[in-house]
Amino acid sequence: MASSEQKIKKKSMFNVSLATANFSFDASNLSLLVGAIFVCLGTFGVFKFGAIKEKFADERISFNESETAKANENAEIVRKSNLVLQSDLERERAARLKLENKVAPRHLRAEQAKVIVEAIKPFQGQRILVTSIMGDAEAETYAVEFIGMFREAGWNPGASNQPDLALFTPSPVGVLLSISNEDAATPPPGANPLFDVFKSLGILTAGTTNPKVAKGSISLIVGTKPNGD
Structure with missing residues (x-):
């Protein structure tokens, strides 16, 4: 099949x-x-x-x-x-x-004034004569600010709130501190602290001795504004 x-x-x-x-x-x-x-x-x-x-x-x-x-x-x-x-x-x-x-114009800034006052306040009663150039409004205004600051620190800048005005030949430039020749060996107590704090803040131009400054006193002269200041 x-x-x-x-x-x-x-x-x-x-x-x-x-x-x-x-x-x-x-x-x-x-x-x-x-x-x-x-x-x-x-x-x-x-x-x-x-x-x-x-x-x-x-x-x-x-x-x-x-x-x-x-x-x-x-x-x-x-x-x-x-x-x-x-x-x-x-x-x-x-x-x-x-x-x-x-x-x-130059001005004392608030922070500068505060530092200066703290540095010189321990020497209250220190006599200081502030002078600016006669006819220089900018220098005179700047000097007035220093007088107010010295009063705040308890120093004695005199009875007036205005600086003494004087003519200089040649005109001083910047800010100058002076003490008496008699104080050269032993400066007034507040002189060195003021010199140091001014120098640290770039305010001071020079520090000298001057026979015209009274013994025990400090002289601050605000001269013309330096170029570039």
Whole structure:
């Protein structure tokens, strides 16, 4: 039974005419050929258009890098320009402050007066004569501020709240402290502390002895304003 069924199946496999077999064989070969052509075309397209895409991608990356470099370059130019501008502004500001400082009148700042008062207050009763140049309003106003400060410290600048006015040849410049020649070896108690605090605050121009100063007293002369002060 089994062998007869196999014979029937074998006969049905070859139950095709020669013409049909030839046609089917040629059609199959043609299909393989067409398929091979499409495979070749696909392979060619993948490589060719992949290379083109890669080229465009490289160009885009290069362009972006170029634009980034230009942006960085422009940013650096702007930064350097800002630095130059800032430097110019700083120079202009310094010049303006120097000019303002040169023409502005001198004043005892509150913090300066406080430091001086604390330094000389232990020597209350110390006699001091404050003098300024006659005809120099700026120096006279500055001298008045010293008189008020000395009174606050308990020193004795005299009965008047105005400085003595005098003519000098040549005119003294800045602030000068003097003591009597007789006191050179042993200065009045408040002389050295006043000298030291004036010097530390940049107020003092010079400290000298003067035969015209009364023994035991201190002389403060407010001269013309120094250039640049």
